Amino acid sequence: MPTHVRDPRPLLPLILVVASIGCISPAVHKQVPAFANAVTLATENTKSAFDVVEEEYETAQTARIVVDYDKKGFNPDMVRPFLLPEDLQVRLALLNALQEYASKLSEVSSDKQLNEFDDKTRAFGKSLEDLSKTDAFSRFTKNDANIAGAAVNALGRWFIESKRQKQLPKIIAEMQDPVKKTAELLEADIGKAPDQAGHGGSGLRDQLWNTYDNAILQQDAFIKKYEDHMDPLTRAGAIRELPRLVRQRNLADKTLEQTQSTLAKLVDAHSALLKAVVSKGDIQSELSALISEGQRIKSFYDSLQKKD
Amino acid sequence: MNPTQQQVHDAFDELNQALNKAALAATGTDQENLREAADDVFDIVTALNQADIKSRTEDFVALKTQVDAVTKQLTDLQKQINSIIHDVEIATSVVDGIGKAVDFAGKFFV
Numbered sequence: 177m178p179t180h181v182r183d184p185r186p187l188l189p190l191i192l193v194v195a196s197i198g199c200i201s202p203a204v205h206k207q208v209p210a211f212a213n214a215v216t217l218a219t220e221n222t223k224s225a226f227d228v229v230e231e232e233y234e235t236a237q238t239a240r241i242v243v244d245y246d247k248k249g250f251n252p253d254m255v256r257p258f259l260l261p262e263d264l265q266v267r268l269a270l271l272n273a274l275q276e277y278a279s280k281l282s283e284v285s286s287d288k289q290l291n292e293f294d295d296k297t298r299a300f301g302k303s304l305e306d307l308s309k310t311d312a313f314s315r316f317t318k319n320d321a322n323i324a325g326a327a328v329n330a331l332g333r334w335f336i337e338s339k340r341q342k343q344l345p346k347i348i349a350e351m352q353d354p355v356k357k358t359a360e361l362l363e364a365d366i367g368k369a370p371d372q373a374g375h376g377g378s379g380l381r382d383q384l385w386n387t388y389d390n391a392i393l394q395q396d397a398f399i400k401k402y403e404d405h406m407d408p409l410t411r412a413g414a415i416r417e418l419p420r421l422v423r424q425r426n427l428a429d430k431t432l433e434q435t436q437s438t439l440a441k442l443v444d445a446h447s448a449l450l451k452a453v454v455s456k457g458d459i460q461s462e463l464s465a466l467i468s469e470g471q472r473i474k475s476f477y478d479s480l481q482k483k484d
Numbered sequence: 485m486n487p488t489q490q491q492v493h494d495a496f497d498e499l500n501q502a503l504n505k506a507a508l509a510a511t512g513t514d515q516e517n518l519r520e521a522a523d524d525v526f527d528i529v530t531a532l533n534q535a536d537i538k539s540r541t542e543d544f545v546a547l548k549t550q551v552d553a554v555t556k557q558l559t560d561l562q563k564q565i566n567s568i569i570h571d572v573e574i575a576t577s578v579v580d581g582i583g584k585a586v587d588f589a590g591k592f593f594v
């Protein structure tokens with residue numbers, strides 16, 4: 177006997193099954209982009225930190241070559257990078273790998289695949305409906321086809337959600353330690369500027385601070401060496417460069433310090449993500465998940481009905 | 485007791501600052517000599533910083549292997565979900581095939 181249902185009530189048991197597994201928490205949807213943004217920020221800032229140190233090192237080196245030229249001439253060996261390319265590449269490769277992780281995580285936790293699945297099951301429902309129009313399947317009505325389509329959609333979504341629910345918390349938990357260690361290592365690379373007594377300096381900040389001091393020294397030596405050959409305006413311009421370098425040194429150090437704080441935020445964002453993905457949620461959010469899943473199946477079912 | 489790496493670093497940083505200040509205050513040959521000494525100490529501090537950064541390079545390599553392994557799990561999960569989507573595609577083409585076969589058989593056998 178053909179079934180003449182106009183609503184998705186026959187699908188209620190399926191809705192309950194689907195809702196019992198629930199969707200990945202909405203908090204996860206919120207935290208994944210926050211983490212992806214934190215990764216992008218940390219990556220870009222860290223790359224800039226290495227770039228700025230390299231550029232300033234090059235500038236100071238050139239200034240020294242200029243001041244010493246009369247005495248030492250030029251030798252290509254005087255031009256050296258601060259960091260060996262392999263040391264830099266390894267760091268950039270890790271940052272790129274982190275970006276790849278964040279981007280995959282966004283893809284897997286987003287609704288993109290679920291929407292694609294809805295489109296495919298909609299096409300499946302349409303094929304069933306077409307089949308119901310043939311004589312051989314005349315007992316199989318359009319409504320039966322729609323219910324079957326909606327049922328496949330609900331079950332498929334259940335499979336997809338259960339896979340995500342089972343595997344995402346494990347994957348994100350496994351990533352917690354590498355994210356923390358990456359941030360710690362990069363923070364150590366960035367290091368600290370030396371204090372007034374020249375103590376406690378390390379890493380890129382120490383190097384940058386000393387590089388600027390060295391550039392100031394070369395500029396001062398250049399002025400003193402050639403001041404008799406400079407007109408007053410050129411001399412004034414050369415002297416103005418000295419306080420500018422001091423201000424730039426302080427500003428550049430501040431920027432590196434802020435980069436360290438973006439790395440700390442990266443760890444916080446991943447911890448928040450882990451917390452969101454493992455949280456069971458309260459009864460109210462489970463109820464709203466049940467209601468929203470019921471509404472979703474109904475609108476999916478309606479979308480099949482509207483195809484006439 | 486041997487000094488720590490940081491103590492060695494601090495000693496050269498302190499010397500670097502002192503020589504910089506002295507060179508800025510001096511003129512003529514004095515300044516040239518002090519600046520050359522400051523440049524040499526700056527090169528030593530640079531070498532210490534380079535070595536410090538290099539000492540972590542291996543840790544970065546090991547971490548990348550771990551990150552890649554976790555990302556592979558995400559790729560596998562994505563593939564599993566895609567295969568569910570693909571299964572529905574196959575089911576649709578099977579149903580379409582049945583429809584066409586029934587239609588064709590109807591025309592052929594009647």
